[in-house]
Amino acid sequence: xxxxxxxxxxxxxxxMTAAISMAASTAPANAAKLKCYGVALAxxxxxxxxxxxxxxxxxxxxxxxxxxxxxxxxxCDEVVIKxxxxxxxxxxPEPIERDLPS
Amino acid sequence: MQxxxxxxxxxSRFVPRPIPARSGVGLKAQHxxxxxxxxxxxxxxxxxxxxxxxxxxxxxxxxxxxxERYPLSVHGVGMSIGGEGRIDPQHLAxxxxxxxxxxxxxxxxxxxxxxxxxxxxxxxxxxxYTGATLARIVDHVGQVQEAIGRQIxxxxxxxxxxxxxxxxxxxDFMTEIARRSGCGLLLDVNNVFVSAANHGYGARDYVAAxxxxxxxxxxxxGHAKDADDAGRPLLxxxxxxxxxxxxxxxxxxxxxxxxxxxxxIEWDNDVxxxxxxxxxxxxxxxxxGRNRPPVHVGLAGVALVAQ
Amino acid sequence: xxxxxxGTESGTAGAGNGGFAAGLLDPDVEVPAEISGRRAATRRYGxxxxxxxxxxxxxxxxxxxxxxxxxxEMNFARVGRHxxxxxPPRSPMMQDFGAGFAxxxxxxxxxxxxxxxxxxxxxERAWLEAYHAADAAPLTGADLAGLAPxxxxxLVLPAHxxxxxxxxxxxxxxxxxxxxxxxxxGPDLAASQSALVTRPELEVRVTMVTRPQARFLGSLAAGxxxxxxxxxxxxxxxxxxxxxALALALQSGAxxxxxx
Numbered sequence: 001x002x003x004x005x006x007x008x009x010x011x012x013x014x015x016m017t018a019a020i021s022m023a024a025s026t027a028p029a030n031a032a033k034l035k036c037y038g039v040a041l042a043x044x045x046x047x048x049x050x051x052x053x054x055x056x057x058x059x060x061x062x063x064x065x066x067x068x069x070x071x072x073x074x075x076c077d078e079v080v081i082k083x084x085x086x087x088x089x090x091x092x093p094e095p096i097e098r099d100l101p102s
Numbered sequence: 103m104q105x106x107x108x109x110x111x112x113x114s115r116f117v118p119r120p121i122p123a124r125s126g127v128g129l130k131a132q133h134x135x136x137x138x139x140x141x142x143x144x145x146x147x148x149x150x151x152x153x154x155x156x157x158x159x160x161x162x163x164x165x166x167x168x169x170e171r172y173p174l175s176v177h178g179v180g181m182s183i184g185g186e187g188r189i190d191p192q193h194l195a196x197x198x199x200x201x202x203x204x205x206x207x208x209x210x211x212x213x214x215x216x217x218x219x220x221x222x223x224x225x226x227x228x229x230x231y232t233g234a235t236l237a238r239i240v241d242h243v244g245q246v247q248e249a250i251g252r253q254i255x256x257x258x259x260x261x262x263x264x265x266x267x268x269x270x271x272x273x274d275f276m277t278e279i280a281r282r283s284g285c286g287l288l289l290d291v292n293n294v295f296v297s298a299a300n301h302g303y304g305a306r307d308y309v310a311a312x313x314x315x316x317x318x319x320x321x322x323x324g325h326a327k328d329a330d331d332a333g334r335p336l337l338x339x340x341x342x343x344x345x346x347x348x349x350x351x352x353x354x355x356x357x358x359x360x361x362x363x364x365x366x367i368e369w370d371n372d373v374x375x376x377x378x379x380x381x382x383x384x385x386x387x388x389x390x391g392r393n394r395p396p397v398h399v400g401l402a403g404v405a406l407v408a409q
Numbered sequence: 410x411x412x413x414x415x416g417t418e419s420g421t422a423g424a425g426n427g428g429f430a431a432g433l434l435d436p437d438v439e440v441p442a443e444i445s446g447r448r449a450a451t452r453r454y455g456x457x458x459x460x461x462x463x464x465x466x467x468x469x470x471x472x473x474x475x476x477x478x479x480x481x482e483m484n485f486a487r488v489g490r491h492x493x494x495x496x497p498p499r500s501p502m503m504q505d506f507g508a509g510f511a512x513x514x515x516x517x518x519x520x521x522x523x524x525x526x527x528x529x530x531x532x533e534r535a536w537l538e539a540y541h542a543a544d545a546a547p548l549t550g551a552d553l554a555g556l557a558p559x560x561x562x563x564l565v566l567p568a569h570x571x572x573x574x575x576x577x578x579x580x581x582x583x584x585x586x587x588x589x590x591x592x593x594x595g596p597d598l599a600a601s602q603s604a605l606v607t608r609p610e611l612e613v614r615v616t617m618v619t620r621p622q623a624r625f626l627g628s629l630a631a632g633x634x635x636x637x638x639x640x641x642x643x644x645x646x647x648x649x650x651x652x653x654a655l656a657l658a659l660q661s662g663a664x665x666x667x668x669x
Contacts, residue, residue: 004640005562005636008562008636008639008640009558009559009561009562009636010558011639011643011651012558012561012562012635012636012639012651013558013561014652015651015652015655016553016556016561016652016655018652018655018656019550019651019652019653019654019655019656019658019659020550020551020553020554020656020659021550022652022653022656022660023549023550023655023656023659023660024550041131041132041471042468042471042472042474042504042537043153043468043471043472043502043503043504043505043506043507043537043541044150044153044468044471044503045150045152045153045179045180045224045501045502045503046150046179046341046370046371047150047177047179047212047226047341047368047370048323048339048340048341048342048368048370048371049225049260049326049338049339049340049341049456049460050340050371050456050459050460050463050464050467051340051459051463052326052328052336052338052340052456052459053328053329053330053336053338053452053453053455053456053459054328054452054455054459055459055463056459056462056463056466056486056490057436057455057457057458057459057460057461057462057463058436058451058455058458058459059436152501152502152503153503153504155502155504156502156504156540156541156542157541157542157543157544157570158541158542158543158544158545158570159539159540159541159542159544159571159608159611160540160611160612161541162544163544163611180501180502181501182501184426185426186425186426186427190501193500193501193502196502215426216501217501218426218427218430219427219430220499221430221497221498221499222497222498222499222500222501223430223433223461223497223498224460224461224464224465224468224498224503224506225433225457225460225461225464227426227429227430227433227457228429228457229426230443262453262454262456262457263444263445263450263453263454263457264444264445265443265444265445266443266444266445267443300453328452328456329452330449330450330452330453331449331450331451331452331453332449336452336453336456338456
């Protein structure tokens with residue numbers, strides 16, 4: 001056993017004892033609950049029809065930049081989504097003029 | 103990443119349990135707590151097979167708890183029975199794993215397609231009713247039944263378009279699918295109503311001509327009203343509200359001819375709180391009860407699912 | 410003829426399902442020729458277009474609820490339509506749909522200035538995969554208590570099926586929390602955060618970890634023995650606290666029992 005290996009083994013042994021005691025002092029996870037916490041409604045297959053005849057499915061995909069607004073409100077506390085080619089404006093609601101690729 | 107369930111699920115501990123001639127409800131994850139806590143008096147639950155094809159976690163834990171307490175029906179929404187390509191063997195294996203594990207009382211799929219050239223469109227898409235499409239569907243239904251080793255039910259669709267090349271009526275097409283493949287039928291009464299309104303034929307005539315002796319389950323759901331290019335009403339199978347009064351009326355007519363049948367309330371969009379769904383199910387149960395023969399209560403439904 | 414009138418068995422094949430499918434994701438394609446009264450069937454065919462496109466966008470929204478809040482409904486839907494056109498679902502299991510969203514966002518030129526979006530997508534995807542991951546009993550302290558000190562360095566801890574370690578140069582933890590509501594103050598976008606995703610029982614847990622912890626747990630998850638992972642982490646991150654990292658692994662259910 002090299003010096004380094006021996007040192008590692010010692011560190012590990014000490015840390016393991018500490019870790020087991022730390023982990024034990026925390027309450028274990030609750031038993032299986034079937035109620036609605038964290039229910040993922042994502043990725044559900046269903047057999048219902050959507051919103052009728054006039055909605056996103058029938059409108060053209062808009063590749064023009066002039067109506068893209070990547071930021072919902074003009075607030076300095078918003079996350080600023082930068083759109084390429086635009087000056088970095090905090091929460092700018094102004095239209096983006098650059099065309100977007102298809 | 104695709105997950106294959108068969109390798110992960112423990113061996114089934116469920117014994118087959120037939121679906122009673124009562125009302126049932128499409129299971130929603132958000133209702134499981136209410137259902138278990140109130141020990142809801144529901145005849146059966148139905149789930150979409152595709153939502154239980156993951157490896158583990160909460161969906162399976164919930165469904166096992168439901169299956170321990172209630173009869174279960176498994177309804178596939180992604181097999182693309184009406185697709186031009188072959189039945190996806192991987193998907194069929196996953197479907198079989200769900201059926202094998204949960205031992206449902208009924209297994210059903212749709213007269214529709216959703217996959218073409220490997221793209222899954224996540225919708226029940228329509229097809230022309232021709233000799234060629236009939237042969238394909240009979241073949242696909244046979245493949246599914248052989249793979250899972252039991253009969254399936256095929257559901258009539260809600261449609262918004264028809265095809266110039268169709269040479270069969272939908273009723274005759276369904277009759278022939280059942281006759282040739284040996285499958286049973288799931289009669290969606292709301293779909294009958296929606297399609298009849300959209301294509302200008304009589305829903306009662308459809309039911310009168312339908313092979314009701316093949317029907318082992320009924321679906322009821324709410325529909326939305328829209329309009330077509332000419333401004334005529336176009337009904338949408340939205341499953342987002344109560345069953346319409348006209349559909350209840352059509353359902354009563356069906357029940358009077360079939361006797362009690364398992365009847366599912368489908369509510370998939372704008373899903374309400376549990377009590378509202380339970381109330382819809384109660385309404386169906388009352389109608390089923392009126393058509394129940396005074397002796398041998400529930401026997402009809404049991405006899406129908408005994409394969 | 411599709412109602413109750415009787416039919417015959419003859420019939421010729423039209424363009425088939427392919428013709429019908431062509432316009433579902435592409436609004437520039439006209440109503441398929443085989444539809445009866447196609448000239449007046451735009452809205453009827455539109456029902457299917459809506460079902461497909463709106464259904465897929467909704468599925469994407471449900472899978473990426475943090476990004477939905479961060480980007481806003483309209484922006485999300487627009488990016489979603491680009492994604493769907495480029496990566497329509499290939500599996501009939503909707504839980505598989507959207508797996509490539511992070512990669513798509515990373516390569517989406519208009520969003521080059523917001524690289525954190527892709528990392529948030531990676532974390533949200535890890536959450537969903539953990540949700541559906543196989544059930545397994547997590548490793549506990551008791552499993553390790555009797556271990557001989559000399560056996561520790563060579564120990565390989567198998568990752569729990571739900572485990573994911575997401576390292577990022579962006580505040581992905583703060584951004585992930587947007588799914589619970591928009592905070593009063595936005596996060597410091599210059600901050601770096603890493604996340605540990607686990608599911609000890611049925612509930613998915615997202616735990617913020619330090620960079621050394623993420624490096625160490627990631628090495629273990631990749632199959633490195635305990636000794637090697639410790640040495641490598643300490644060499645790169647001298648302030649690394651091994652005991653805390655191991656305790657975190659035990660508490661969060663990151664690993665399962667090694668095969669005897």
